[in-house]
Every structure is written in C-alpha cells, then in structure tokens.
Amino acid sequence: MTPQEIHDNLRAKFADAVVEAKLDALQPWIRVAANRTREIALFLRDEPSFQFDFMSCLSGVDYNDGNLGVVYHLFSMVHKHKAVIRVTCPKDNPHIHSVHDVWGTANWHEREAFDMYGIQFDGHPDLRRILCPDDYPGHPLRKDFQVPEFYNGMKVPY
Amino acid sequence: MTVNKTLPTNYVTQPGEIKSSTGKTIRTDEMIINMGPQHPSTHGVLRLEIVVDGEIVVDVIPHIGYLHRCFEKHAEHMNNYQQVIPYADRMDYLASMNNDWGYALAVERLLKLEVPPRVEYIRVIMAELQRIASHLIALGTYGIDMGAFTPFLWCFRDREKILDLFEMTCGARLLYNYIWVGGVSHDLPPKFVAQAKEFCAYFKPKVKELNDVLTYNEIFIKRTANVGVLPADVAVNYACSGPMLRGSGVNWDLRRDDPYGVYDKIDWQPQVGKGEMGTVGDCWDRYIVRVREMLESVRIIEQALAALPEGNVQAAIPKRIRPERGEVYVRTESPRGELGFYVISDGSTTPYRVKARAPAFVNLSVLPEISRGCMIADLVAIVGSVDIVLGEVDR
Numbered sequence: 001m002t003p004q005e006i007h008d009n010l011r012a013k014f015a016d017a018v019v020e021a022k023l024d025a026l027q028p029w030i031r032v033a034a035n036r037t038r039e040i041a042l043f044l045r046d047e048p049s050f051q052f053d054f055m056s057c058l059s060g061v062d063y064n065d066g067n068l069g070v071v072y073h074l075f076s077m078v079h080k081h082k083a084v085i086r087v088t089c090p091k092d093n094p095h096i097h098s099v100h101d102v103w104g105t106a107n108w109h110e111r112e113a114f115d116m117y118g119i120q121f122d123g124h125p126d127l128r129r130i131l132c133p134d135d136y137p138g139h140p141l142r143k144d145f146q147v148p149e150f151y152n153g154m155k156v157p158y
Numbered sequence: 159m160t161v162n163k164t165l166p167t168n169y170v171t172q173p174g175e176i177k178s179s180t181g182k183t184i185r186t187d188e189m190i191i192n193m194g195p196q197h198p199s200t201h202g203v204l205r206l207e208i209v210v211d212g213e214i215v216v217d218v219i220p221h222i223g224y225l226h227r228c229f230e231k232h233a234e235h236m237n238n239y240q241q242v243i244p245y246a247d248r249m250d251y252l253a254s255m256n257n258d259w260g261y262a263l264a265v266e267r268l269l270k271l272e273v274p275p276r277v278e279y280i281r282v283i284m285a286e287l288q289r290i291a292s293h294l295i296a297l298g299t300y301g302i303d304m305g306a307f308t309p310f311l312w313c314f315r316d317r318e319k320i321l322d323l324f325e326m327t328c329g330a331r332l333l334y335n336y337i338w339v340g341g342v343s344h345d346l347p348p349k350f351v352a353q354a355k356e357f358c359a360y361f362k363p364k365v366k367e368l369n370d371v372l373t374y375n376e377i378f379i380k381r382t383a384n385v386g387v388l389p390a391d392v393a394v395n396y397a398c399s400g401p402m403l404r405g406s407g408v409n410w411d412l413r414r415d416d417p418y419g420v421y422d423k424i425d426w427q428p429q430v431g432k433g434e435m436g437t438v439g440d441c442w443d444r445y446i447v448r449v450r451e452m453l454e455s456v457r458i459i460e461q462a463l464a465a466l467p468e469g470n471v472q473a474a475i476p477k478r479i480r481p482e483r484g485e486v487y488v489r490t491e492s493p494r495g496e497l498g499f500y501v502i503s504d505g506s507t508t509p510y511r512v513k514a515r516a517p518a519f520v521n522l523s524v525l526p527e528i529s530r531g532c533m534i535a536d537l538v539a540i541v542g543s544v545d546i547v548l549g550e551v552d553r
Contacts, residue, residue, distance in 0.1 A: 056498055
C-alpha cells in the first residue's frame with residue numbers, strides 16, 4: 001500500500017484519532033492521538049490489509065517546543081510496506097500507551113525512551129531505566145538536560 | 159499473531175520438583191544467581207540475573223548499560239555531520255565499516271546525494287570483508303563457549319588477513335572512520351585488488367576446515383541442536399534481524415529486500431536455517447547461517463572486485479553538510495542484523511537527533527523468551543548464538 005492509502009484507511013477507521021499527516025515528506029508520517037496509541041497499534045498489526053508485524057524502531061524525540069514525541073517505524077513482512085507513526089505528548093506530563101503486548105520488541109525500546117526522555121508508557125510491565133544507572137538524575141536526551149556537576153558525591157570531569 | 163510461549167519439550171519438568179534416583183519427588187527452591195558482568199561467555203559486560211530451579215533456568219533478566227557512552231547525545235553536540243562517524247565506529251566495534259555505512263547512507267538520503275559508482279563498489283567490498291571478519295569472531299568465540307579452542311585461533315588467523323587489507327587501505331585495524339558521507343576517506347591502494355582476490359581464494363577452503371573441526375563435530379551438535387529454539391513468529395514479533403531471524407527460517411535480508419549500495423547488481427543468495435540438525439531456529443541454525451553467509455560474502459566480494467569501476471572517490475563529498483529540515487530512517491544489514499539510523503535535521507549543520515537502532519540490542523531482548531526452561535549450561539550456548547557486541551547494545 002502507498003502511504004496515501006495507509007493514511008486514508010487509517011483515517012476511515014479512526015477519524016478522530018488521526019491528528020496530522022505529512023505525506024509529501026521524504027518519509028511520509030502520520031500523527032495519531034496519544035490516548036489511542038495501543039488501539040491503533042493493534043489495528044495496524046491485525047488488519048489483514050496492513051499487517052504491520054515488524055516494528056523496526058521506536059524512537060523518543062524532544063521537539064523542544066514543550067512536547068516530547070515517540071516515532072514508530074513499522075514494516076510489514078507480508079505486504080512489504082512501511083509506515084511512520086508519530087505520537088506527541090506534553091513535556092510536563094508525558095504519558096503514552098505502551099504497545100509492548102502488540103510488538104514484543106517495544107518492551108526494551110520503551111524502557112530506553114523512558115530512560116532517555118522520561119516518557120511514561122502506561123501499561124508497561126517493567127518500566128525501569130535500561131542504559132543509565134538506576135539512580136541517575138534526570139533524562140539525558142532531553143534538550144534542556146544539564147549535566148550534573150556531582151554524581152553520588154563524585155565530581156563529573158566534563 | 160500470538161507469541162508462542164510454550165517451551166521446547168525436552169526441558170519441561172514440573173517446576174519446584176525433581177525426581178531423585180530412587181524415584182522420590184523432592185521439593186526444590188528457586189535461587190537467583192548472577193552471570194556476569196565479568197563472565198567469559200557473556201562476550202563483554204552483560205549481567206544476566208538468572209532465576210534457577212536446580213539446573214533449570216526459570217527466568218532470565220538481562221541488565222545492560224555497563225558500556226553506555228551516550229552516542230546519541232554526542233551526535234547532537236557535534237559541529238558537523240561528518241564528526242559523528244568516529245562515534246558510530248565505536249558502537250559495534252567488530253563491524254565498524256557497516257556502522258559507518260549505515261550512518262553515511264542515512265545522511266546521504268537526507269541530502270538526496272548520489273555517490274560515484276566506484277565508491278558504491280568499494281563500500282560493498284569493505285562491508286562484506288567486515289562481515290566475514292565479524293562472523294569469524296562470532297564463530298570462533300562461540301567455539302570457545304562450547305569448549306573448542308582450536309577453531310578460535312584459526313578464525314583469528316584468517317581475520318588478521320582482512321584487518322591487513324583494511325590497514326593498507328586506511329591505516330586502521332579496528333576503528334576505521336573510512337566511509338564518509340558522500341565518499342570514502344582513501345582510494346584503494348594499488349595492491350589492494352590483487353591481495354583481496356588472493357584472500358578470497360585463500361579463504362574458501364578455510365571454511366571447509368572450520369566445518370570439519372567445529373560445525374559437524376558431534377559434541378558441538380549435541381550442545382547446540384534443539385537448544386534455544388526461536389520460532390519464526392516470535393522472532394518477527396521481537397523484531398529480530400540478521401542471522402537471528404534467518405536462523406529461524408525467515409528468508410529476509412535487507413541487502414536483497416530493501417536494497418542499498420549495489421547489492422541488486424550482484425548475484426548472491428540469503429542463507430536461512432533449515433533445522434538440519436534439529437529444530438528450525440535452534441542455536442546450530444543460527445551458527446550455520448553465519449558460516450554460509452561468509453561464503454556468500456566471498457562471492458559478493460569477487461563479483462564486486464571484478465566490476466570495480468574507475469573514478470574519484472572523493473568527488474561527491476560535500477564541503478558543508480546542511481540538509482533541509484526533515485527526517486529519515488535508513489536501515490542496512492550489518493553482520494548482526496538491521497542497523498537503523500533515524501536522523502532528524504533541523505536545517506543546521508548539526509544533527510538534531512540521531513537514533514541508532516542497534517540490532518544486537520533488539521536481538522538480546524528476545525533472550526528471556528527463548529531461554530526459559532533451559533539448562534544453565536545451555537544458556538551459555540544461547541547467549542553465544544545471539545552474537546551480541548555490548549558496545550552496540552549499550553551504545
């Protein structure tokens with residue numbers, strides 16, 4: 001399916017949840033509502049004409065306008081088509097539905113996005129830090145992150 | 159699609175009970191032990207928290223991050239897109255060429271930049287040489303995990319010859335910074351083509367030697383066949399890629415299915431696991447996929463060397479890289495699988511965001527799924543067959 005068809009079919013099913021789309025971009029993307037993510041993810045995976053069974057990548061992004069975002073790069077091993085789904089949430093209260101039970105790989109990717117951006121994935125079974133130490137202050141990939149001068153009483157040489 | 163949670167039948171026992179030699183049922187308790195972070199079979203600093211019931215692994219919780227160096231934060235603070243490449247080198251330090259190429263390709267797509275044909279061929283040659291070198295380490299260390307020391311030395315001996323080729327090209331043996339956005343750092347030296355052909359002729363019989371000593375060794379097969387079976391649907395659900403996915407019988411290779419470089423002009427076949435020694439998707443299948451991929455890589459290198467065009471390798475390197483606002487996700491097939499770079503440009507000379515989708519990170523996340531119910535000794539076999547490089551898992 002072309003990105004246009006994917007967008008049209010998704011909008012036909014979730015008219016109110018498809019917020020924004022840019023189909024003439026280098027890689028077209030569709031933005032959906034944060035509180036419907038899991039529902040839409042299940043539909044994208046199970047609908048016979050979509051069958052996005054392979055989630056290549058889940059990336060957190062700080063858009064630096066008060067919003068954090070999550071970008072899902074989806075791929076279908078059956079139909080060989082791609083989709084880029086975006087979700088944004090406010091930085092002061094970042095909540096997005098977890099999709100770990102839709103794609104197993106999302107489990108660790110969501111932990112990484114939580115670690116780096118502090119995005120809360122509602123429904124995630126084990127939302128712990130994955131790369132940084134458990135007691136690390138703050139979320140390092142946020143654009144407003146300040147490298148702490150001391151970490152556990154040790155001077156950070158940086 | 160549902161994830162199949164059933165265990166391989168040869169491990170299934172009643173949890174919390176074992177049968178003694180006299181036939182009595184004895185109650186057992188679960189125990190938590192650590193494997194790593196300093197452990198020879200974890201291939202780096204990986205800590206596995208294992209819940210065991212006697213010798214049987216009930217659950218595995220991987221703890222990663224010991225090598226975390228904040229690649230993504232560093233990339234956001236470079237002055238220039240090219241300066242990220244040495245950092246990409248250090249992600250998967252056994253396959254630096256493939257990392258460089260993945261990142262360079264992402265930026266080139268962002269710039270809509272075409273590179274000269276000679277560069278494309280050089281990149282294919284380098285990436286495939288690197289794939290052989292990386293697989294040699296994977297296979298050699300896997301032999302050590304299973305108690306076979308000789309193949310390890312043979313693999314390192316052959317890998318040296320590849321490193322010599324890299325050294326004569328760009329001066330470095332491990333971290334090359336060779337593939338740049340728009341080109342490569344040095345043209346091939348005059349003797350390179352002859353020496354690479356010589357290597358191909360030398361290497362093919364060596365794979366047979368490896369097969370004789372390790373692959374079809376009775377003990378090795380007993381240790382790896384039917385162990386750590388990864389069914390195809392679980393592999394896809396967990397987005398496994400590379401030899402992990404192909405070992406499970408899924409005929410999927412980005413070099414063919416999402417072509418980049420000049421792979422579509424070259425005659426080669428992706429290798430898949432067929433369950434020759436046991437079940438499809440067991441450790442032996444993942445192992446044999448790597449062995450056969452090395453021979454396919456030799457085929458690719460020979461064709462690329464024969465077709466190598468002339469040209470200036472630095473003609474297309476942009477003086478100043480300033481992509482338009484936009485974003486791109488580009489995936490390439492590294493020795494471990496789908497290496498993706500998600501690059502966002504805000505129109506300046508510094509990348510706004512670089513996310514590296516590391517194949518080893520994703521492949522490792524399926525480990526608990528395939529090792530529940532196995533023996534502790536088999537866990538070593540399973541971890542080895544995933545072929546992780548912790549530098550890439552932690553980035």
